[in-house]
Amino acid sequence: MPTITSFTISYYALNKDRTFSEGDILTGLLTLNLEKEIGIRSLFVKVKGDADVYWTERSSTITSYSTHRRLFKMKQCLIPEETQGTVLPPGSHVFKFSFKMPERGMPSSFKRNHGKVVYKLEAKLSRGWMMDRMVEKEITFVSKAIPNIHRLMLSHISSTDKHLGIFSKGSVHMDVIVERRAYAPGETMKIVAKIDNSSAKEMTPKFSLIQDVVYRANKHAKNESDIVYKKHGDCIDPKTQMEITCAIKIPPDQMTTIQNCDIISVQYHVKVCLDVSFSFNPEIQFPVVIIPFDLSPDHSPRGDSDPALASGAQYNVDSPPLVAHSGIFGYPTAQGFAAPPPGCPGNPTLLGMSGIYPTQASNMTQDYNSHQSFNTFRTVPVNRPVPSASVRTTDSVSQSDEAPPSYSALFPSCDTNF
Known part of the structure; x- marks a missing residue:
């Protein structure tokens, strides 16, 4: 015993x-x-x-x-x-x-x-x-400890203009609007994309939430990226204007953003792009922050x-x-x-x-x-x-x-x- x-x-x-x-x-x-x-x-x-x-x-x-x-x-x-x-x-x-x-x-x-x-x-x-x-x-x-969190609660808008190049005539303009850039696990992020397709090509909008992890050691870095969410919108015909709304729900078990560690960082960004055949795809990327639930408005x-x-x-x-x-x-x-x-x-x-x-x-x-x-x-x-x-x-x-x-x-x- x-x-x-x-x-x-x-x-x-x-x-x-x-x-x-x-x-x-x-x-x-x-x-x-x-x-x-x-x-x-x-x-x-x-x-x-x-x-x-x-x-x-x-x-x-x-x-x-x-x-x-x-x-x-x-x-x-x-x-x-x-x-x-x-x-x-x-x-x-x-x-x-x-x-x-x-x-x-x-x-x-x-x-x-x-x-x-x-x-x-x-x-x-x-x-x-x-x-x-x-x-x-x-x-x-x-x-x-989320710095400048009040700024992350403000609405955000990004825009892009792109000429489609040699294989297509015309251009495309896109505005992307979100009500804020900080969300807690389980919340839904609403993205509004306003697209003006002035070209002769049809295009498909795509929405993605991406997690980026960076490890740092001995002045070297290792990067990992994972797609948390991905969705395709309806096809946009040539010479057409369209407003598309996409709702991205943050998974309930999604880990929060880590920015206050010098050897490990976990960050997120949203990418909205227009898939155009035989052309460089117009896209907009902007960062978002995953915060603890009780910091959410x-x-x-x-x-x-x-x-x-x-x-x-x-x-x-x-x-x-x-x-x-x-x-x-x-x-x-x-x-x-x-x-x-x-x-x-x-x-x-x-x-x-x-x-x-x-x-x-x-x-x-x-x-x-x-x-x-x-x-x-x-x-x-x-x-x-x-x-x-x-x-x-x-x-x-x-x-x-x-x-x-x-x-x-x-x-x-x-x-x-x-």
Whole structure:
């Protein structure tokens, strides 16, 4: 029978989608179940974010490119090493921790074949000469740091004129109008194209929403483009004027735009073109931004979050609901509530050792519909007083000396094209 029967970490959800954003409070529990008494040198939990890029190119030789960015790291000691060892008796021991996510802009969670942006909780139990025990859980981060978002909510119009050249007589003029350039997953973008075909050729309008992903490493870049949506309109006869409306629905699981990471970017653009045989096709392209749902002007409360969370109601400690899974990286809707659950202090509490577990909110469920009950916490005798858990919340602890990119450099305010 092993001495440690389970060592788990879990966190409290702020919304149904279990996502976090800048400035949110991340609170959770670290649970240690023991079959026998053990001595512990230290116990800590940390939250961190990392971005990685990696790909291989084959020509006459095989060349690999990779780079890493530490976005931030914060650590809390639940049993500091300064105690020179602590003895825990058999039973269940539950430790609480709490972090405030950095308020500066960080990229949303992302995973693809050649790169990823990952946020995770990680706990480590050290027992001296025994092998360390570690546990980790990924969390989903959705960035709300969208610069100049008010400009993206304005209507946009682009135009093009084109002479069709040697194999055709005449010209074509096209205006493309959209009500705004920022949309949330699940919303519908309405595009109006006004076409004046003054040529002798017939033509077919085509509408596309395209995702562009760029990975950067060692002064090299790798580009990927995927068509999210594509549709053809009706054929436009020669010497004809026509207005065509196309509705593009953003997929509900579409990942948001990433522009605040220097090694990975995810951007979108709309392309409207006129397919003309034996001629260069007239086209218009303009960028669009996929934003979290609650930043959209069409956002309204969806009723999918626990009403008790919004009202700040108090709950029984014997059923502190936990999130057992951190979700998939598909960019679900960002939370509407950024405040910490009631009764969650900024510093962690060592349950059964340094105090009594504070009252918590009952919205903290595994799936927002069911509750998971825990045994009553017992006072844990130790062979020496355990000091209060120390907190180290230094932001942007990097593994290298390279400073994080300047936000103003990534998003210059004087940009008039986007």
